[in-house]
Amino acid sequence: MDAIQIRPAQLTDLNPIASLLLQLGYSATEAQLQQYLNNPNRTDEIYLAESNGVVVGLISLIFFDYFPSQQQICRITALVVTEASRGLGVGTQLIDFAKDRASKRGCCQLEVTTSMRRDKTQAYYESIGFEKTSFRYIQAIEGK
Template sequence: MKGEITFRLAVEEDIETIVAMLADDALGRERERCEQPLPDSYVKAFKAISSDPNNELIVACDGEGIIGVFQVTFTPYLTHQGGWRATIEGVRTAASVRGQGVGTELITWAIQRAKDRGCHLVQLTTDKKRPDALRFYEKLGFQATHEGMKLKL
């Protein structure tokens, strides 16, 4: 890394770099389409995320270059006395900076953002095929307190 990491909302011009990071592992290669031109579905999703005040797509930058990304969604619940939760998704770091603490900075920033928004809970999921990611999140204080389930449509 060159210097201090800064965080900002992603802009449309960042989509290509973000998709490349999402596709840069065994699981991502199976589900992303990192091709030129990018499928329009990515731009549509970006516009939906950026127009929703309860969704933020955040990029981490080292100078001018993007070195990390995540999405955080803020959701109100009736449970916990009407409290808000933050859900962190799509966490990726650039291959060139893996193992240098960028992931920790991403999650630490996301947790602070959730606190700033008044959330009482931060939640995330990680694929069971990513045992290193599970250990990483546990090291940051996350606990596997629930069994998550998904249904692909």
């Protein structure tokens, strides 16, 4: 694979973003994504990895204050690489990019969540230095 460039997602990227999200199990129309990306109150950052002008990966980041430690944390909220590009280092490059963004924002740690069903993904994260430290519990809010 040729060199990877990582750049901010743009409105012209709606189709590849929708395709990548679908690989994670999230269905979004281009209209929904356009509305989301146009929201001036968004607090996340979304980046795409490209090879020869073709989108091969996506990472989204949020930065937040964590009261218990009085520090800022960067969380990867989505990370996906096209099936054809998996195993070629794209995911690791995206994570390295996230580490750099987190460092520049003064974060004390980078964290990522993944489905309990994704054993290979968990093994990958652990192989590159992430440590499983907690469980995440969710509860839906009625009407949302």
